[in-house]
Amino acid sequence: MESNLNHIFELQYAMDTFYFLICGALVMWMAAGFAMLEAGLVRAKNTTEILTKNVALFAIACTMYLVCGYDIMYGGGLFLSGITTVSGMDDAAVAAVLTASNDAGFADMGEYAGASDFFFQVVFVATAMSIVSGAVAERMKLWAFLIFAVVMTGFIYPMEGAWTWNGDSVFGLYELNYSDYAGSGIVHMAGAAAALAGVILLGARKGKYGANGQIKAFPGANLPLATLGMFILWMGWFGFN
Numbered sequence: 001m002e003s004n005l006n007h008i009f010e011l012q013y014a015m016d017t018f019y020f021l022i023c024g025a026l027v028m029w030m031a032a033g034f035a036m037l038e039a040g041l042v043r044a045k046n047t048t049e050i051l052t053k054n055v056a057l058f059a060i061a062c063t064m065y066l067v068c069g070y071d072i073m074y075g076g077g078l079f080l081s082g083i084t085t086v087s088g089m090d091d092a093a094v095a096a097v098l099t100a101s102n103d104a105g106f107a108d109m110g111e112y113a114g115a116s117d118f119f120f121q122v123v124f125v126a127t128a129m130s131i132v133s134g135a136v137a138e139r140m141k142l143w144a145f146l147i148f149a150v151v152m153t154g155f156i157y158p159m160e161g162a163w164t165w166n167g168d169s170v171f172g173l174y175e176l177n178y179s180d181y182a183g184s185g186i187v188h189m190a191g192a193a194a195a196l197a198g199v200i201l202l203g204a205r206k207g208k209y210g211a212n213g214q215i216k217a218f219p220g221a222n223l224p225l226a227t228l229g230m231f232i233l234w235m236g237w238f239g240f241n
Contacts, residue, residue: 013111020116026239027123031058033232034130040226042138047221049142053133056142057149061126064154069125070118072158074166124187125157127240131191132198138218139202152194160186182241 035054039047129152136145162168164186169175180186208216220226 009111013113016112017116020112020120023239024116024120024123026236027120027127028236030127030233030236030240031123031130033229033234033236034127034134035229036232037226037229038134038137040222040224040229041220043218044221046138050137053142053145054130056146057129057133057153058126060146060149061129061153062122064150065118065122065125065158067154069154069158070121072155073121073161075162121161124183124240125153127183128157128187128191128194129153131188132195135195136198136202138205140198148194148198156194157186157190160190187240 031054035051038050038054042050129149132148132152133145163170163176164178164180167175167179178185205218208218210216
């Protein structure tokens with residue numbers, strides 16, 4: 001019986017960790033979709049900057065979430081601390097963990113490698129920033145965008161993640177009592193709100209409107225590339241949701 005408990009726990013631990021990694025890989029693949037979609041829809045002269053921006057924002061997201069984001073969101077230091085493992089646990093400890101999981105209908109997802117959750121959150125925060133990237137394409141200087149990427153990925157996303165997925169109080173004043181299932185609010189709404197603030201401040205792309213308000217068309221550089229990006233994003237959302 002005790003051996004079976006260990007096997008069940010190990011299987012749950014392995015499957016939950018594997019699930020995080022596979023879904024995270026699909027969401028990371030969305031970075032290619034965002035890059036292709038943006039590069040295909042902007043003017044040809046701006047494609048190099050768009051591709052540079054998408055690679056740089058992902059690098060910034062990974063770095064900032066490692067340096068301070070994960071600690072702000074979940075506390076306890078970097079992702080290698082506080083990980084639940086099978087090694088060193090006696091049968092009574094394993095039984096207690098399994099009992100708690102069973103009471104929760106094995107729905108608490110509490111047994112997995114912390115590093116896998118770290119990876120999953122890294123690609124989530126990069127996705128939130130990618131939403132901003134698409135909205136301000138051809139409107140914002142590269143250096144200004146990358147500075148905001150540091151703030152968004154290192155502080156804004158981790159802070160709201162702590163208030164929701166980690167259940168922390170908002171600046172010690174009140175609790176949201178809200179847990180976002182698939183990031184529709186924490187990732188997409190947050191990215192959209194930041195994007196809206198950006199476009200309000202920046203205004204329309206230069207040359208988009210004439211003196212009398214007439215609209216000037218800005219044809220995309222490569223519509224097949226944009227279509228490819230759309231399908232990559234479509235596939236990636238299976239991991240996201």
